[in-house]
Amino acid sequence: MMRRISRKVGGLRNLIFIGTLLVLGLIILLDIYLxxxxxxxxxYFYIFFAAVAVLYGVYPLYTNRRLTRYYWERTSRHRLSILxxxxxxxxxxxxxxxxxxxxxxxxxDFDEKNVPPVxxxxxxxxxxxxxxxxxxxxxxxxxxxxLGTDDKGRDLLAMLVSGAGVSLQVGLLATLIAIxxxxxxxxxxxYYGGWVDMxxxxxxxxxxxxxxxxxxVFIIFIFGPSLLFIIxxxxxxxxxxxxxxxxxxxxxxxxxxxxxxxxxxxxxxxRIVFRHLIPNVLSSVIVIATLSIPGVILAEAALSFIGxxxxxxxxxxxxxxxGQRSLDTAWWVxxxxxILLFLTVLAFNFLGDGIRDAxxxxxxV
Amino acid sequence: MSQKLVEVENLxxxxxxxxxLLSRHVADVKAVDGVSFNIMERETLGLVGESGCGxxxxxxxxLRLEEPTSGRVLYKGSDITTWNRRQLKEFRKEAQMIFQxxxxxxxxxxxxxxxxxxxxxxxxxxxxxxxxxxxAELLQRVGLExxxxxxxxxxxxxxxxxxxxxxRALAVNPKLVVADEPVSALDVSVQAQILNLIMDxxxxxxxxxxxxxxxxxxxxxxxDRIAVMYLGQIVELAARKELFHHPLHPYTEALLSAVPVPDxxxxxxxxxxxxxxxxxxEPPPGCRFHTRCPRVMELCRQEPPVLRSREGGRLVSCHxxx
Numbered sequence: 001m002m003r004r005i006s007r008k009v010g011g012l013r014n015l016i017f018i019g020t021l022l023v024l025g026l027i028i029l030l031d032i033y034l035x036x037x038x039x040x041x042x043x044y045f046y047i048f049f050a051a052v053a054v055l056y057g058v059y060p061l062y063t064n065r066r067l068t069r070y071y072w073e074r075t076s077r078h079r080l081s082i083l084x085x086x087x088x089x090x091x092x093x094x095x096x097x098x099x100x101x102x103x104x105x106x107x108x109d110f111d112e113k114n115v116p117p118v119x120x121x122x123x124x125x126x127x128x129x130x131x132x133x134x135x136x137x138x139x140x141x142x143x144x145x146x147l148g149t150d151d152k153g154r155d156l157l158a159m160l161v162s163g164a165g166v167s168l169q170v171g172l173l174a175t176l177i178a179i180x181x182x183x184x185x186x187x188x189x190x191y192y193g194g195w196v197d198m199x200x201x202x203x204x205x206x207x208x209x210x211x212x213x214x215x216x217v218f219i220i221f222i223f224g225p226s227l228l229f230i231i232x233x234x235x236x237x238x239x240x241x242x243x244x245x246x247x248x249x250x251x252x253x254x255x256x257x258x259x260x261x262x263x264x265x266x267x268x269x270x271r272i273v274f275r276h277l278i279p280n281v282l283s284s285v286i287v288i289a290t291l292s293i294p295g296v297i298l299a300e301a302a303l304s305f306i307g308x309x310x311x312x313x314x315x316x317x318x319x320x321x322x323g324q325r326s327l328d329t330a331w332w333v334x335x336x337x338x339i340l341l342f343l344t345v346l347a348f349n350f351l352g353d354g355i356r357d358a359x360x361x362x363x364x365v
Numbered sequence: 366m367s368q369k370l371v372e373v374e375n376l377x378x379x380x381x382x383x384x385x386l387l388s389r390h391v392a393d394v395k396a397v398d399g400v401s402f403n404i405m406e407r408e409t410l411g412l413v414g415e416s417g418c419g420x421x422x423x424x425x426x427x428l429r430l431e432e433p434t435s436g437r438v439l440y441k442g443s444d445i446t447t448w449n450r451r452q453l454k455e456f457r458k459e460a461q462m463i464f465q466x467x468x469x470x471x472x473x474x475x476x477x478x479x480x481x482x483x484x485x486x487x488x489x490x491x492x493x494x495x496x497x498x499x500x501a502e503l504l505q506r507v508g509l510e511x512x513x514x515x516x517x518x519x520x521x522x523x524x525x526x527x528x529x530x531x532x533r534a535l536a537v538n539p540k541l542v543v544a545d546e547p548v549s550a551l552d553v554s555v556q557a558q559i560l561n562l563i564m565d566x567x568x569x570x571x572x573x574x575x576x577x578x579x580x581x582x583x584x585x586x587x588x589d590r591i592a593v594m595y596l597g598q599i600v601e602l603a604a605r606k607e608l609f610h611h612p613l614h615p616y617t618e619a620l621l622s623a624v625p626v627p628d629x630x631x632x633x634x635x636x637x638x639x640x641x642x643x644x645x646x647e648p649p650p651g652c653r654f655h656t657r658c659p660r661v662m663e664l665c666r667q668e669p670p671v672l673r674s675r676e677g678g679r680l681v682s683c684h685x686x687x
Contacts, residue, residue: 067517257470258480261533264430265484266457275483279474 013055020051042169042228049176074358081354084347091164091344098161105162105314109153114330115139117148117156124329150319150333151326160336163316167344170231170300170315171293177235178296179289182242187277189243190250191269201247204240212237220308227310230303234296242288249281283359290352294345301341316341370541370573371404371427376436378419378426382646392646396422398597399436401672404541409567409574411588411605413581413620415642419597420577421465424543427575428460429453440541458488461534463563465546467526471518477504477529478514484536503532508562524555531562535570543575548583560587581624585609593617596653597645599672603679613681615658652684660685 024044061068076082116122121140128135147156189200216233223229253259254277262272303309304317311318316337323334377400379393396419404410414420426433429445437444445456464470471480478500485496501511507528518526527547534542544563548556564587566572578584584591585605592602593616601614612618619636638657643649649656655665664684672682 066515257464257466258472260425260430261462261464261470261530262472262483264428264457264462265533265537266454266487267483268487271487276472276475280472282474 013059017051017055020047024048042173042231045173045177045231049173052176052180071358075354078350078354078357080350081352084350084354087343087347088351091347092168094161095165095168098164099158102158102161103155105154105158107154109149111153112145112149113151113153114326115142115145115149115153116330117332118143118146120148120332122329147336148330148332150322151330152322156319156333156336159314159319160316160340162314163319163337164340164344166227166313166315167297167300167341170227170234171297171348174231174234174238174296174300175289175293177232178238178292179242179285180239181236182239182288183246183278183281183285185239185243186246186248187250187273187281190247190254191273191277197247200243204243207237208240210237216303217308225308225310227313230300230310234299238292238296241292242285245284245288246281249284250277253277253280287352287356287359290348290355293352294348297344297348298341367406367408369403370406370441371575372437372439372442373403373427374401374437374439376400376423376426376438377434378422378431379434380422395419395597395645395648397426397433398645398648400594400597400599402592402599402602404573404575405589406540406573407567407571408589409564409576409587411584411591412575412577412594413579413584413591414594416579417642417645418594419645420579420594421545423594424462424545424575424577428462428543429456430462454488458537459539460541460543461537461539463527463530463534463542463544463547466550467523467530468550470530471526473518475517476514477516477518477521480518481514481529481533481536484533488537490537499536500532503536504529506535506566507532508558522555523551524559527551527555527559528562531559531566535566538570539572541573541575543577545577546579547576549578549580556583563587581620585624593620596642596648598653598682599680600654600683601679601681602672603681604677607677607679613675613679613686614654614683615660615685616654619659652682 024047028044114122114124116139121138123136124139125134125136127133145155145157147160149155150159185200185204189197212233215237216230219229219233259272259276262276267275300309300315301317301320304315305321307321309315309318319337320334320341323330323332323337327334376397377395378397379395381390382392382394383389384391398419400423402410412420412423422431425431427438429438429448433446436446438446440456440459445453448456471477475483478497481503482496482500485491485499490496491499497514500514504511504513509525509528509532513521513525513529518529521529527550531547547563548559551559560583563574563576567574574587576584576587588605590602590604591608592599593608593614594600595616601608601612601617603613608617609621612621615636616638619638622636636659638659640657643653643656650669651667652658652661652665652670655661658665662684668684670682670684672680673686675681675686
């Protein structure tokens with residue numbers, strides 16, 4: 001019975017995936033109609049993409065260890081890309097474990113405001129309640145706030161750790177949404193050609209010229225600022241480049257004889273698209289994804305910086321915004337998230353370059 | 366006399382030429398323009414012609430890998446051009462194809478074993494273990510080792526890849542195999558091995574081949590009967606011996622005179638054809654070959670000749686034998 005069904009949908013893997021989707025759909029229905037909030041809205045995306053990543057990413061890499069080793073060797077030849085990967089892993093670890101070790105990033109304490117990082121001492125004029133006068137006092141950095149505090153006395157390290165999580169979430173989820181849509185659009189467009197291609201590509205053109213910023217402002221105006229909407233809007237508008245690139249690659253793949261061979265064996269369209277076309281464009285897609293993550297992270301930071309971000313989460317853009325207002329009294333508040341943003345963007349770009357060289361079909365022997 | 370396996374009747378395959386924003390249909394490339402022939406069981410029908418004469422299009426239209434524009438293809442007496450998706454899927458088990466370029470006919474992201482096993486998977490043959498055994502058996506049958514199943518295409522040589530392509534075609538136990546220039550992308554030394562393999566398999570498995578090639582020497586080596594194609598039409602069809610010793614059509618003569626003979630001193634009648642192959646969009650009126658024919662007559666310019674039977678069951682389309 002199980003075997004019959006799993007053969008029908010093309011393997012146990014697809015069966016598990018469809019099962020996951022059904023469970024998610026059920027939870028959504030329960031959420032809407034019966035009890036509220038079994039899962040945070042973002043939770044659906046995490047489960048969905050975790051399922052995609054494990055079933056269609058990690059599992060094939062595991063079963064194809066020879067190919068995996070081959071790609072790893074080629075990527076690791078780039079020292080900078082390994083450095084980038086190490087930084088990203090460090091960041092992810094900080095975002096996952098960090099919040100357990102640091103203080104509450106939203107805790108305000110005006111007695112501790114504008115404390116400099118450890119090793120620095122600054123002079124501040126402080127209003128003394130006893131003498132009713134302003135006095136200039138030396139304030140040294142303490143180990144209680146290793147990176148200092150901002151003008152509301154919030155711990156900067158805790159804020160940065162929280163910001164790392166936000167940036168990675170936005171970067172990964174929005175990019176995954178974008179490349180998922182883009183890949184399917186591109187492959188379907190190229191494979192079916194004709195009016196399907198025409199319609200999908202004109203739609204892509206329209207989306208390309210669509211001002212995503214105005215859409216975002218509009219949505220925030222209606223629903224209020226929330227990280228979920230920012231991720232959705234960036235993801236749902238950012239797939240156009242991927243779609244075009246995937247389409248052009250799939251177009252050239254479609255004329256290759258193995259596609260014709262597969263059809264002559266009696267393969268269905270779905271089989272050709274999912275088993276032949278998508279695996280063959282996947283290497284380019286991974287490269288596009290890695291290289292577009294930094295753009296998305298910067299976009300979120302920019303939105304938070306100008307005050308359109310989610311006010312309930314502490315993101316790097318928000319810290320930057322807070323920091324630039326007190327740049328003359330507490331320079332470290334703006335500098336720290338700036339450096340982290342810079343390094344993160346750089347790390348993803350380096351990793352992307354390394355992966356591109358490893359996956360580039362032209363350099364394959 | 367063995368049974369007819371395939372009967373092709375007046376098959377046409379036109380590719381539309383479109384122009385402008387609205388894809389106006391302006392003309393047709395008449396790749397295959399009214400072709401009729403039979404393929405017997407267990408025989409090899411060679412199909413020879415210059416590149417661009419429509420031989421590959423004919424092979425694909427015959428298997429309905431591309432929809433024929435008109436005409437009928439009878440497989441064991443029933444017309445496959447009217448078959449629906451389900452029937453076609455069954456037909457895919459009967460008729461298979463070997464492709465020209467071993468470089469591009471295998472999915473670079475699939476192991477050899479997966480590529481060969483795909484047909485078994487699609488048709489739901491056996492359990493996973495049985496499929497693996499079948500793949501190993503097929504690999505041995507085409508002269509490879511079962512260990513090759515775990516390799517990727519880029520790890521094999523051109524000849525090995527072509528063997529894999531043959532194994533894939535044989536996975537479903539077909540009766541008919543269309544071999545579209547199966548050796549033209551290979552080294553000469555490897556060509557002979559692959560040709561011998563193709564012929565051995567025919568004897569072992571009782572296959573019928575439509576063997577497409579532009580090389581008369583290759584065609585002559587494998588074929589029982591040979592069809593010569595020019596600009597979308599068959600100009601001559603005869604048994605191999607007769608075609609080679611007594612070519613009737615002037616085009617066949619010219620093709621034969623172009624076959625290299627490994628003897629520099631042999632005196633041969635050289636027929637060289639002037640000019641280029643005319644465009645298949647607007648083929649010349651009358652006989653399609655008249656623009657290049659060394660023995661053209663006035664009639665050839667006006668009236669198209671018909672493919673007629675001559676003595677010995679051979680067919681030729683030329684006014685000279687009117």
